[in-house]
Amino acid sequence: MIGRSIYHCGLALLLLTGVAQAQELYTPRNIKHAIEKGTRTMTGVPGKNYWQNFGKYHVQVQLDPVAKKVSGNETIRYTNNSPDTLKQLAIRFVNNVHKPNAVRANYASDNYLTSGLKIRSFKLNGQVYEVDSKDWGTVKLGDFGQAILPGSTATLEISWEYPLSAESDRDGMLNASSFYCAYSYPRVSVYDDYNGWDVLEHNGRQEFYNGFNDYQFEISVPKNFVVWATGELQNASDVLQKPILERFEKSKQTSELIHVATASEMKAGTVTAQQDWNTWKFTATYVPDFCFSVSDNYIWDASSVDLGSKRVSVQSSYVAGTPDFEQYIGWQQYCIDWFSKNWPGVTYPYPTMTAVQGFADMEYPMMINDSSVPDNLEDARQTADHEIAHTYFPFYMGINETRYGYMDEGWATALEFWIGNEEVGAEKNKELFKNSRVKRYIFDPSAEEDQPLITMTSQLNGLGYGNNAYIKAALSYIALRDYLGDAVFKKALHHYMDLWHGKHPTPWDFFYSINAGAGQNLNWFWKNWYFTNNYIDLKVENFKQSGGKNTLTIGNVGGFAVPFDVLITYMDGSSETKHQTPKIWQQNEKQATLTWSSSQKVKSIMIDGGVFMDYTAKDNTWGHVTPTRN
Numbered sequence: 001m002i003g004r005s006i007y008h009c010g011l012a013l014l015l016l017t018g019v020a021q022a023q024e025l026y027t028p029r030n031i032k033h034a035i036e037k038g039t040r041t042m043t044g045v046p047g048k049n050y051w052q053n054f055g056k057y058h059v060q061v062q063l064d065p066v067a068k069k070v071s072g073n074e075t076i077r078y079t080n081n082s083p084d085t086l087k088q089l090a091i092r093f094v095n096n097v098h099k100p101n102a103v104r105a106n107y108a109s110d111n112y113l114t115s116g117l118k119i120r121s122f123k124l125n126g127q128v129y130e131v132d133s134k135d136w137g138t139v140k141l142g143d144f145g146q147a148i149l150p151g152s153t154a155t156l157e158i159s160w161e162y163p164l165s166a167e168s169d170r171d172g173m174l175n176a177s178s179f180y181c182a183y184s185y186p187r188v189s190v191y192d193d194y195n196g197w198d199v200l201e202h203n204g205r206q207e208f209y210n211g212f213n214d215y216q217f218e219i220s221v222p223k224n225f226v227v228w229a230t231g232e233l234q235n236a237s238d239v240l241q242k243p244i245l246e247r248f249e250k251s252k253q254t255s256e257l258i259h260v261a262t263a264s265e266m267k268a269g270t271v272t273a274q275q276d277w278n279t280w281k282f283t284a285t286y287v288p289d290f291c292f293s294v295s296d297n298y299i300w301d302a303s304s305v306d307l308g309s310k311r312v313s314v315q316s317s318y319v320a321g322t323p324d325f326e327q328y329i330g331w332q333q334y335c336i337d338w339f340s341k342n343w344p345g346v347t348y349p350y351p352t353m354t355a356v357q358g359f360a361d362m363e364y365p366m367m368i369n370d371s372s373v374p375d376n377l378e379d380a381r382q383t384a385d386h387e388i389a390h391t392y393f394p395f396y397m398g399i400n401e402t403r404y405g406y407m408d409e410g411w412a413t414a415l416e417f418w419i420g421n422e423e424v425g426a427e428k429n430k431e432l433f434k435n436s437r438v439k440r441y442i443f444d445p446s447a448e449e450d451q452p453l454i455t456m457t458s459q460l461n462g463l464g465y466g467n468n469a470y471i472k473a474a475l476s477y478i479a480l481r482d483y484l485g486d487a488v489f490k491k492a493l494h495h496y497m498d499l500w501h502g503k504h505p506t507p508w509d510f511f512y513s514i515n516a517g518a519g520q521n522l523n524w525f526w527k528n529w530y531f532t533n534n535y536i537d538l539k540v541e542n543f544k545q546s547g548g549k550n551t552l553t554i555g556n557v558g559g560f561a562v563p564f565d566v567l568i569t570y571m572d573g574s575s576e577t578k579h580q581t582p583k584i585w586q587q588n589e590k591q592a593t594l595t596w597s598s599s600q601k602v603k604s605i606m607i608d609g610g611v612f613m614d615y616t617a618k619d620n621t622w623g624h625v626t627p628t629r630n
Helices: 002-016 019-024 029-039 094-098 243-251 263-268 324-341 377-389 389-397 408-426 426-440 462-484 488-502 506-519 523-532
Strands: 054-064 068-077 089-093 118-124 125-128 139-143 152-165 171-176 179-183 211-222 225-227 258-261 277-285 292-295 299-306 311-318 352-358 361-366 369-370 538-546 549-556 565-570 575-580 593-598 602-608 621-623
Touching: 002 369, 019 179, 054 179, 139 575, 152 352, 171 292, 171 352, 171 593, 211 225, 211 292, 225 277, 225 311, 243 258, 292 352, 299 324, 311 324, 324 352, 324 377, 324 408, 361 377, 369 377, 377 389, 377 408, 408 426, 408 462, 462 488, 462 523, 488 506, 506 523, 538 602, 538 621, 549 602, 575 593
Parallel strands: 054 211, 311 352, 352 369
Antiparallel strands: 054 068, 068 152, 089 139, 118 125, 118 152, 171 179, 179 292, 211 277, 225 292, 258 299, 299 311, 361 369, 538 549, 549 593, 565 575, 565 602, 602 621
């Protein structure tokens, strides 16, 4: 770690002498202003004046499974680390996306809709305010007549309630007495150095942007209901019966699968303490959100994974007899270990990970809420891989998913691909990835598919949003790894992650820090992949063979700087493959020439991009080629 830091500092200083190179990239006015203020830099290092605000949340909630209602009281100690006097305060409650008049990207059924948040009381620094939350959307910017001065801490005390949605999506009812409670508490929205208050409404499609906070949650539920949550359970001995407690504690010290609570035990009421209501206490430190799940019928599996420096508790809760979820403990163990040791190669940063059987295929800090795919374990495992990968992007890295979804979904998709090579083998994984990810993008010629990646996610809809955020971004990272090679790519990635974890990087911070970490000016690559309407479409334009010298001319019709293989078959039946990295397009993004010598006459040539599928593969060959690999 120390050696890597010295390397990174050296590269940063080296590139500081050539700041002008960073000016090649289009930079929006608000990011330019942040650089001018010294909160960000053109070398990717957080500026000397960088700051971010912070909250300490103490939340007491009660979930009533009969009334299908969550109610709570919270105290927020919100510290203004900015140089600005905050004359307004933005309160975010994402769950209001269920209100009939909410801003939404998708159709909402009657079972999805609720009456939303009701504020019962609101205090700011001890002063009581009458707050009518009927007209609140998912975020409300209010003027409370108090200024929060730079360096000062404000205290908010809020009492609230809201109904649970009968239709489960990212939150709501999983079955008649099982619930996933995401976005369950009012929170202070992000105030940052490049946009000020984040007041973008959540519309149910784009994802989230949250500040890093410390959480103490006390979750009260009736007896026989188990609670799983972000963070670590602090009072297991108060809420679990002794045999269950012993199994749970054992699970944290072993790699063996432990059935903490079985279906018969849940049904018999021998799992939790038997007072009418139990209060489960959890803590989570410096995380961007908190969520929990509750059930009186889900079973509970657990184990842990030894990372050398620590053990990580892994848990799962699900309907008994669900084939894919019976595998989740092993999948989580493999994932956490592999991500820690390979890509991104950063030790899993949290103490726990819990998988809950739901409907969302959605990530949360230290939790995932996945739908069951009992008849396709490969698909189910791919989803688990993807959602656990989100631990790093966005949570560890503090990414603004709402505006820059490709900074997290693209990485999670790339990590899903890389770990898949180990899980099912490279060839099978390539086909799975092409079928599940690439084809729906590359074979759709709609104009929205070719919008520049740099386009803000909050401005995109439908497949134009999905493919930009997921597969196009993933392919850009896969191409960058191919271009730089594993060693330099990992140094560059770690440089970025070292600088920006626990903070809020923008795309420009990413571009410039990767440049510094790689020790190269990669702006040509960023411009090619992020600031154009390119797509993937190569063609064989010409081939000549003369005197043992072979000359192949390849056109880049689509424009993306993609890697590819040239598969050459000779008349004598022999063959060879020449791999080309994206570097082949660095000098001329529209055309490349490949030359090689051979004593044998060439029979056929085929260009194969692997997962970089070609829009018009029919012009990727010369000679008599059978069969194609694309």
